[in-house]
Amino acid sequence: MIGSPAATTRLVRSWHLATCLVLANLQTGVNATELEGYTEPLRTIEVASDESGTVAEVLVKPGDAVEPGQPLIRLDSQVHEAQLAIAKQQMSSSGYLDAAKAELELARERWHRLQSLHTTGHARQSELSRAEKELKVAEANVRTATEDLETRRLEYERIATQLKRRSIHAPVAGVVTELHKEAGEFVAPNRPEVLTLVQLDSLLANFTVMPFQAATLKEGQTITVRFIETRQASQGTVSFVSPVTDAESGSVLVQIRLDNTDRRYRSGQRCRIRLED
Helix, strand or coil: CCCCHHHHHHHHHHHHHHHHHHHHHHHHCCCEEEEEEEEEEEEEEEEECCCCEEEEEECCCCCCEECCCCEEEEECCHHHHHHHHHHHHHHHCCHHHHHHHHHHHHHHHHHHHHHHHHHCCCCCHHHHHHHHHHHHHHHHHHHHHHHHHHHHHHHHHHHHHHHHCCEEECCCCEEEEEECCCCCCEEECCECEEEEEEEEEEEEEEEEECHHHHCCCCCCCEEEEEECCCCCEEEEEEEEECCCCCCCCCCEEEEEEEECCCCCCCCCCEEEEEEEC
């Protein structure tokens, strides 16, 4: 009794693998096996937003090719733009620091003057001590004003970064296959995905092989992949040989990377490889 759809799929693949082996040997009369697989994108990316909010503008549609860094979707940013303007104004306001520096200069001059007078006996020690305390207070005020100005600068940068993140950009070159959000819809923190992007400049051809066949394949090895429907052929490179054998089907997953810079090959195509026993 077959327990699950996944188990059924694995058994079908295993049966198909055995069938390919028998047919290939009958047809060619040599100890070789033709295995059938399929292609898929090098990467399938669910592009997500770091920020929540209402979608203001969708800049792409399914089927569009995009480049790294290209804007895809913009969230409403009116509130953040206003906050940034306020933060910029506050960051530029240095009046408190200027006043604190002026007070420090006066306190320092007074302290130097009293110190000279005290040396010649024309100023009391209490006056000099009070001037020294006033100087320390003035120095502390300058430090406080400087730190406050730095805090305002950091706040401006924080809001600017947050505003920038409200524009969602393509992480890699690829093709948009599906939009999950439209203008006016809300992007929530628990569902941040906005679109699906596939990387097609390279494809992965997936095959299930027997363990003894997997043992003959090494990462980096060159192998010819033939497309069934289009009768095209491409040289690929073995990029992954699973270290695990599927317990139910007894097969091993092998992935072959194909260059597809010119988009000659489609994802989802059936293809074959030929392995000598």
